[in-house]
Amino acid sequence: MIILGIETSCDETAACIVKDGREILSNTVASSLALHTKNKGVIPELAAREQLKYIISVIKKTLNNNSREKPEDLIDAIAVTIGPGLIGSLLVGVETAKTLSYLWNKPIVPVNHLIGHIYTNFVSQSQKNNINFKKVFPAIVLLVSGGHTQLLLMAGHGKFKPLGQTRDDAAGECFDKCARLLGLPYPGGPAIERASRSIQYKVSSMKYKLPRPMMDQNNFDFSFSGLKTSVLNQVQQYNNLTITKLVPRFAYEIQEAITDVLVFKSLKAADKYPVKSIILGGGVAANEVLREKFKKEINKNNLKINFFAPLKEYSTDNALGIASAAYFNFQPIYWSKIYADPGLEVI
Numbered sequence: 001m002i003i004l005g006i007e008t009s010c011d012e013t014a015a016c017i018v019k020d021g022r023e024i025l026s027n028t029v030a031s032s033l034a035l036h037t038k039n040k041g042v043i044p045e046l047a048a049r050e051q052l053k054y055i056i057s058v059i060k061k062t063l064n065n066n067s068r069e070k071p072e073d074l075i076d077a078i079a080v081t082i083g084p085g086l087i088g089s090l091l092v093g094v095e096t097a098k099t100l101s102y103l104w105n106k107p108i109v110p111v112n113h114l115i116g117h118i119y120t121n122f123v124s125q126s127q128k129n130n131i132n133f134k135k136v137f138p139a140i141v142l143l144v145s146g147g148h149t150q151l152l153l154m155a156g157h158g159k160f161k162p163l164g165q166t167r168d169d170a171a172g173e174c175f176d177k178c179a180r181l182l183g184l185p186y187p188g189g190p191a192i193e194r195a196s197r198s199i200q201y202k203v204s205s206m207k208y209k210l211p212r213p214m215m216d217q218n219n220f221d222f223s224f225s226g227l228k229t230s231v232l233n234q235v236q237q238y239n240n241l242t243i244t245k246l247v248p249r250f251a252y253e254i255q256e257a258i259t260d261v262l263v264f265k266s267l268k269a270a271d272k273y274p275v276k277s278i279i280l281g282g283g284v285a286a287n288e289v290l291r292e293k294f295k296k297e298i299n300k301n302n303l304k305i306n307f308f309a310p311l312k313e314y315s316t317d318n319a320l321g322i323a324s325a326a327y328f329n330f331q332p333i334y335w336s337k338i339y340a341d342p343g344l345e346v347i
């Protein structure tokens with residue numbers, strides 16, 4: 001089955017064609033990130049207007065890349081992100097997808113953006129890289145994006161049990177806000193990762209070590225707002241010149257604190273539940289320190305679990321997981337009954 005995926009939940013306008021939920025035939029992502037970097041964050045109204053500018057050309061490029069056939073001859077179904085996300089941005093993708101479903105008379109599947117992040121783990125350019133789902137489920141899923149931080153038990157396709165989530169800021173949000181405190185650009189995650197690479201000695205020499213919030217609590221919840229406040233308190237003790245010199249050290253410590261908590265709680269969940277794998281999803285999954293820490297801890301503890309992280313370039317928003325999730329959870333809904341839902345949750 002060939003699915004056209006469409007994703008417009010935030011500042012990326014993305015479309016793709018995926019065969020049987022796994023094989024990438026075409027993939028296009030346009031981003032208005034440069035505009036948001038200038039504004040030091042995403043301004044929803046501007047993001048939605050940019051979505052409108054890009055959506056048709058992104059879909060056209062995705063379809064043309066692939067074949068001279070008419071789209072309605074090539075595509076079996078359409079998948080679209082309905083939430084969570086920014087309402088203006090979501091509406092652009094949802095209404096475009098509904099129009100195409102009506103015009104081409106193709107089934108349309110509404111998809112949760114966060115579930116899409118999970119399924120980007122299962123797509124590939126090569127037919128041969130087929131995932132054996134017997135080695136995947138049940139799985140612990142760590143979703144870490146700009147707006148969400150959540151631990152889930154995934155028993156199989158579409159079968160989720162929530163284990164915990166952040167009580168305040170998301171991990172990505174914490175990266176973004178801490179970066180801002182250090183004068184680093186938006187998005188903060190990649191900026192902090194870059195800045196921390198230039199540190200010479202990978203040992204803590206901060207006056208005060210940053211906290212690892214909620215690590216000692218017997219639950220699977222997270223909290224990142226205290227970490228951000230701790231960074232703010234320490235930054236305020238230095239003048240601007242000193243801060244500029246200390247940026248790599250702060251960046252390194254922030255990244256260590258956030259990734260320590262994420263890995264610790266995920267492994268704790270994998271210890272409590274008999275799972276075959278840990279699956280990472282969401283923009284923060286692009287972080288190499290996070291990925292390496294997972295692999296190191298799994299090896300160090302001799303855990304017999306597989307670890308899945310999407311390719312770095314597929315970690316941030318794109319349509320691949322949307323098309324894949326639609327294939328493995330194929331529940332089309334008549335186009336006129338599909339609505340954007342900015343506050344949509346996984347369960």
Ligand code: KG4
Nearest residue numbers: 145146147172187189190283284287316317
């Ligand atoms: O999933 P995503 O692209 O958009 C949302 O659905 O929110 O996630 C964006 C978040 C931002 O907070 C960004 O700073 C973070 O992902 N991010 C990273 C990295 N790349 C993106 N965080 C840490 N390290 C990275 N390399």
Ligand code: ZN
Nearest residue numbers: 145282283317
């Ligand atoms: Zn996302």
